Amino acid sequence: QVQLQESGPGLVKPSETLSLTCAVSGYSISSGYYWGWIRQPPGKGLEWIGSIYHSGSTYYNPSLKSRVTISVDTSKNQFSLKLSSVTAADTAVYYCATHFGPGLKGAFDPWGQGTLVTVSS
Amino acid sequence: QSALTQPASVSGSPGQSITISCTGTSSDVGGYNYVSWYQQHPGKAPKLMIYDVSKRPSGVSNRFSGSKSGNTASLTISGLQAEDEADYYCCSYAGSSKVFGTGTKVTVL
Numbered sequence: 088q089v090q091l092q093e094s095g096p097g098l099v100k101p102s103e104t105l106s107l108t109c110a111v112s113g114y115s116i117s118s119g120y121y122w123g124w125i126r127q128p129p130g131k132g133l134e135w136i137g138s139i140y141h142s143g144s145t146y147y148n149p150s151l152k153s154r155v156t157i158s159v160d161t162s163k164n165q166f167s168l169k170l171s172s173v174t175a176a177d178t179a180v181y182y183c184a185t186h187f188g189p190g191l192k193g194a195f196d197p198w199g200q201g202t203l204v205t206v207s208s
Numbered sequence: 209q210s211a212l213t214q215p216a217s218v219s220g221s222p223g224q225s226i227t228i229s230c231t232g233t234s235s236d237v238g239g240y241n242y243v244s245w246y247q248q249h250p251g252k253a254p255k256l257m258i259y260d261v262s263k264r265p266s267g268v269s270n271r272f273s274g275s276k277s278g279n280t281a282s283l284t285i286s287g288l289q290a291e292d293e294a295d296y297y298c299c300s301y302a303g304s305s306k307v308f309g310t311g312t313k314v315t316v317l
Binding site: 123125132133146150188191192193194195196197198199200201 | 240256306
């Protein structure tokens with residue numbers, strides 16, 4: 088049974104870089120699947136940030152592409168998110184999730200529990 | 209890419225059926241059979257309810273069903289129960305990207 092757990096700072100200063108890691112257990116990232124990041128600002132809807140394959144192939148939301156980097160570390164069985172030049176608009180609960188199904192087309196399941204990141208000085 | 213359009217709220221009485229629509233374009237919903245639906249209770253992570261337009265993951269009640277016509281996908285909840293009160297989001301593959309819907313709050317009266 089695949090389980091995911093997000094970790095990282097809960098507070099980031101404006102203009103700095105947000106960095107989060109998603110630890111995967113119960114499955115080896117090297118075996119396949121795409122792995123994604125999704126965020127949800129307080130009281131608002133879900134937004135796909137981007138996804139990565141174990142080989143390192145990445146796909147990003149066009150609206151965030153210039154600021155996002157997603158990477159994978161198969162030796163630690165985890166993948167990471169970096170979002171640069173953050174503003175208050177980047178305050179959100181950040182979720183990591185597995186793509187259940189054929190590559191990027193696959194639905195998100197399961198999800199991590201989510202971690203709140205607040206951008207504030 | 210723009211968010212898929214969902215009604216802000218839908219309500220129904222226990223036992224009734226409700227349908228939530230999810231409208232996109234030929235570049236997302238209409239172009240692929242990869243629409244999924246998620247249920248989210250307050251303070252919780254989303255839960256997959258429907259994938260590939262109409263397939264149900266193991267463990268999801270058969271009261272939940274999905275369909276698609278043209279650029280609009282739909283989620284139907286039959287035999288509405290109090291526990292179904294939650295936010296629901298659709299999501300579509302959009303050719304090298306994914307796009308979520310605006311979300312619908314379901315209220316059980």
